[in-house]
Amino acid sequence: MKKTLTCLGLSILSFSIANAQTTVPKTYETALTHPVTLPAIFPTPVSIKLGNTLIPLTKSVVLIEAKGTDPEIAALIRSILKSSGVENIVTAQQLPNVLNGLYFVIGNGDASILRSALSRNSAQADSHAEGYTIASTATGTGALITLAGKDADGLFHAAQTFRQLIKNSAIPEIVIQDHPAMPVRGTIEGFYGAPWSMEARKKHLNFLGTVKANTYVYSPKDDPYARDRWREAYPKAVLTDLGKLVSVAHTNHINFVYAISPGPSLCFSDTADLHAIERKFDALRSIGVHNFYVALDDIEYTKWNCEIDKTNLGAPSAEAAGAAQSKFLNAVQASLNAHDPEAKPLIMVPTEYYDAKESLYKAALRKNLDPKIVVQWTGTDVVPPAIAISDAKAATKAFGRKTLLWDNYPVNDYAQTTGRLLLAPYARREAGLSDELTGILSNPMNQEAPSRVAVTGVAAFSWNDKAYDAERTLLYAARALTGGDEQATAALLIFFDTQHMAPTFGSQPWQPQAPRLKMLLDGVRDAIAVGDDATRHRAITQLNQQAAEFAGAPDIIRSGVIDTAFAREARPWLDAMQLWGRALQLTAAGLEAANNKSAAAGSYFANAKLLAAQAAAIRTLPGVTRTEGPIKIADGVLDEFVNDAPTLINFGK
Template structure:
């Protein structure tokens, strides 16, 4: 951010408005996720050319490196290190450490700041003291310290930092993503980039569970090839350094024999190999499988006739054995499972048996009131706690697009319709993202912001912040992205009714135009067509701005067919607006309007025929852009006005 007499505030339409700020006024920077508390305490503080970095105890390598990058990027030319603060400050000092050190406790006292007691909590304080500046990054633990450094990254304004206090901690202990979709898995490079993104957003969990990864599902009994295991080890190291827990998931359900000692040993061998590369948290997925028949005769002998209760009993025995292994390893690992009945809270023999027999330390995942629920309430979460006998970890199937109703779509609407207060009744939330990693980030950013501070979460504000993040702060690119996001706003369920509408901003302008044409007032018609024409121009030019200006690797390539189609739909809308204007103009005539309408419909047909990148997503289908809104209006437009004049 820059110190400036103006601030650009993003409007809901995606445009920007410059608001004058009185000279010398201080403004609170935007911090995402929304912190528990943030307040200004004085004038902005110049960092200067030299900064002394003071470590309390053993430095966190990644936090130290991040702070150094922030300072260097802000124009600091020289960074020195020290292990104590002078009695009087004679320059800029940045203290990094945790609250169990005397140095941090002393710095907290000097700034008059309190450190929160919650895990992953932190305090960030910046003050003019004596003749210098003190910037304190204090963590309740190492994770909290790293989160404090991520907040510092957001608040530095060019060569200065605001004088403020931030007291912050997460509402939910687990926040992140599960790569749990069907179709083409992410590449190792995409995963590493995504983990870095999670770290920036103060998320702490990445679950490796791609459905089409053969050694985790279909060939789960087999050892990983050495090269693959090495690549996974690099990914685990990336996550560990950035304070993100890498959770390895195995999906043995389609073929496992629960009573087989050999199958249990295969899981143990697989987990031992993963433990050898640094994994400490594990997951057994038992979703999307048949549970009213056995995979081997031994299971019927051990657990009785196949059925819901027998399946739950078999699963509990397997999971309890794996949980006992983790305890015996004494590496503070954890075990998560997703049950076969992973959605709804309806009481059943399966849930009752699992609730009774499953080790209470095993974390249970739940997707809500449906596979893709339209909303999740506090009452829903409380019912899930009762059904499973523990707080559940929400597997939120948004923005995943691997099911029939999502064919041809990117899901770019804001994360919404999850009730504030869920933090009291969930152990956390993870998002199941799209096959398109970078394009998943707007929704994921909303989800992790909600999980951090559900009571302070603002869906639309975070959605706009995600566009600024992708645009690296460029206002034009941000506006282009928001226009593009609007065309991909529809969020489907497994049913016929979406839980978020398609293109609400564009639809409002189209509805206004339809009403103006129906009312027949010339001034109202002209105003409505002008506003719609501006939106059409924005839509037509947005793809080029996005291609040139988005800085997140992968976003443009992954979104390529949708960007191509959006440009065509934007041009078609431009021509449609011109056709309506010509039809309303007595001097224009029907022939001119007709030519506009014909060309618009030709481009619309061309756009509607664009296909996704082969193999990039499952299921495939024609690319959809503001469908049900834009296509319908372009088709209807020639019948909305009867041109009575003559052609030029």
């Protein structure tokens, strides 16, 4: 109850820090004397078997690339080795009978050299799509490390795990077999308000690759050529920029999915509209897009958009809309089959996307929609507080197929999120959903860099939902943003706690606000109320220390995050947090003065309230989110404590 804020930030760090080696053993025999610890890998692999030897990374290594290895991934692995201290990479074709140094064998597929290397590692290849095996074995004079992907995607994922394994310039003797639980994992840029810039999207795609996601859906609601003016061709310059984005996605093994939202003006019976979509998709196919999506959300089905639909489809209704949408989407799928047989199935989001209740509309989709087409679903509500296996089963029954979850977390484009960044861990999604869903796509915030906190959780859950740990993944997300800097990571964890909320469309949030800060402040209240003089003094002294670190965290974050976009996009929250921290410092000083029966207490409390008012007046950046308003920092916790503090000790005012 009386931990400092530093303890709050750093206590989470301690349990998963691998035992860093201060010296690298010169031979693999001496490595046996060093402790070998289980590494923290995110997303959590399906299987890890730890040996008893630590393999040091040497200045010179031998690299064998199996035939057919993706050259871009080979280059990535080389860059990881170089950045970890390897100076000389010698290439070879075969493994010697006796290893006399550090050998790497990498590749994807079923090449004989991979089978041979895995056999010498006493390991087997993972047989699942996107799966991989990493195996390492040490001898007295050498070592063999194998990165084997079931396919190119699997080898790319192996490289991301290898990047985490090699951080301390040494690798434990280990066998990792891993593959994703869900086929589709990633994000859908589907929010209202200012779309991300092309630069932000590139950064996001690079980030998605590191967390083993595989899908990004381009669906910004405010792109006029995807919604309001969907029939019009993209200007050449915009199409060129999208092509560059597609290239970045390809490098990161992300399926770039283009979503069109024709619903507000679509005429189902007019073949000209089908041809307009085909022309749009043809243009996007020319820049490398092969996966497509038709969004029919946030529209009405109580009216038709054209006279020909009134004639052909009869009176508008939910049932008629379901049948008309199905027929049109089936035609789009047939067109995709004809133009690009290798393309993944069409994805659609229905007009009724927010529950699994039986309805005439869903029955029409279930009856008429091509079973190949993927249906997205947001859960039990537009912003669901929880999603259970039973909910997903109900959706499967309602739509006639397993659904792809569109999870509206951490999106902040609606009224209940005004003034908030949603930085709580991804939670209350039931382990085992991988058996009932085809995947999960997170709808992120208008602020790309802060969105990575929750999206890391979405990616980790959809990769291995049965081993997902929300708090440990939150810590990993903080470390990733700071490059592992412990001070900056601790500061970020303090900041995350002030935005630990994910409100629903209703009045009750499903994440408690500032739980760690609340525990601390409740402890101070309790010490003042029931403690003796020494206990009160100790609690107030610790509060003063904690407040100083709270106030100092924003500056540490600004200088400690790797991507400056995080600090830039979070600027008003960091500014407000700093003022609130200073208000908390003055509040602690006021409590100390009051405890000493000093009349100065009143001045401290008054100045604290002035700073709190200044903090509460800071507003969101104009033009970013659809709803704008005052910034909220640990609201309902910090503001109440600052307000109540003058009443906790009678100082004779």
